[in-house]
Amino acid sequence: MLIDSRLKAVHADSSESNPEQEQLVQQLLTSLGPEGVDDVLDGTCTLIYLFMKWLREAHEAHEKDVVEYVVPTLVTSLKMLPRSVPPEAVPMMAGLAIAAATGLSPTLWRKQYGDWTKAELTPLEATAFLLAEHINRMTDDQDFATRMITEALTQVEEGEREE
Template identity: 60%
Template sequence: MSSPCDPQYAAVGDVSTALMMIDSRLKAIYDGKAGTDPEQQRMIDQFAASVSPEEFNELLDGACTLIYLFMNWLRTACEDHGKDVIEYVVPTLVATMRMMPKTFRPEVIPTMAGLLIAAGSGLSPNLWRAQYGPWTDAEMNPLEATVTLLAEHVNRMSGDDHDFATRLITDALSQLDQG
């Protein structure tokens, strides 16, 4: 039986922009600049001020698509080693979230974990989240951080290739463009 949260019913969103933002965050982390530098924050603020509500929703859908794609890759990698992606990935990421109380307030951790579990179960994270009403302002930074943590986890699982997660998505997008 098909679920209303099946990915075939989900909007893909603006994956390219979401990936660009996540790649920027990863590069800052890998360069040892964990905090946002003032210039980067100014550019993010300018970008946020310039997008329409529809474009912003596209960006949210794009971030959820990234969660789905990364969890799908992780599920395949875990299954190849006889492991369950939810059991192997979610507790690690939730533990990391709990160590970042300024980014992940305790009340948003269940939602972020739910996005990961939905994607790990083969469901669309954005359709799963939509069941509970519109996104809240309190969920915006945690959503970005969740995608970043997930991409970094993919990079570590690939043998510490800092660009693997980004290449994974750009290759998939290129194949779509060619097909």
């Protein structure tokens, strides 16, 4: 939901940020409490994993390496956001994307470095956003990444109902 909201804001006709939407996101995150925030972090890592899995499969279909073609673009994009992404967070986000590209759980990979720091939260969101935007540009469909995740969630829910 957060990533989809950011994608829609970027593609909106207005170049101004929506303070009402920002306030709603902040209220949501505040209402979650510490356990809920951990769930959001795990969910964001899962999104990164799913986006990188899709990108890996798409690149392998053309005999290309996802790390070679996606990670440098991701790093360059993150470095272009110095107010939101501190330079010291870029290697962590690149490592997270590479872990996901090689089939490793980003959440489990990250655990070896300790808890998330406050300075890494925006870069983590930016990483998920940039990967979703990359997929949307590849498919020439502004809603493809969101639809892909929605369909995956629907399949999981249907599988749970059948059990």
